[in-house]
Amino acid sequence: MAVGAVLTQSTAWSNASKAVRSLRSAKLLVPGKLDRIPHRELAPRIRSCGYFNQKAKRLKGFVRYLRDRHAGSMRRMRGAGLSRIRRELLDLPGIGPETADSILLYALQQPVFVVDAYTRRILSRHSLIPRNASYEEIQALFMTRLPRRTQLFNEYHALLVAAGKGFCLKTDPNCPLCPLRRIGHLRLENSL
DNA sequence: GCCCAGGTGGGTA
């Protein structure tokens, strides 16, 4: 999940998932292996997700951090505490807030809301946030209004992505699972 | 052939 979070940066998941499968088939989805493999061998492996030279460096930066700070163990990393891990991740080159929060939510099951381009676009077009709202402002919007539950944040993010892609709304505007209907439950109208 | 995709960081004004 952490590798996928880096590889999908500004890239369709369909392309990132090919790169993840390539790493898996080569049995490289192991921190120690990624740490030791030379850049020149790693980069071609993840070619399909684009920006492969940058992303190879970012992956190696992440596993080096995992090795040095958390004994190479995602389990140990998880035990280190949410705010500390988030700060550490943001200090890594090529790991910004969305990638850091994706790792926290999806790889470490921490209750953190992931804000992506779809989230920003949807809220902005419904005048729920100003155009220049910061990542943290948007994140706080959700985190102060929803129960802090990993599974709930996970589902909300998935629904926003679905809404962003135009799923559901186009096919059935009355669908009870319509993402925008769910977001309406947040009572965001008076926020920010 | 053109446009865009679930970012990030460095450069410039």
Add this chain to the structure above:
DNA sequence: TACCCACATGGG
């Protein structure tokens, strides 16, 4: 602070 741009491939 606010843009602009490089990074790069694959699919519609």
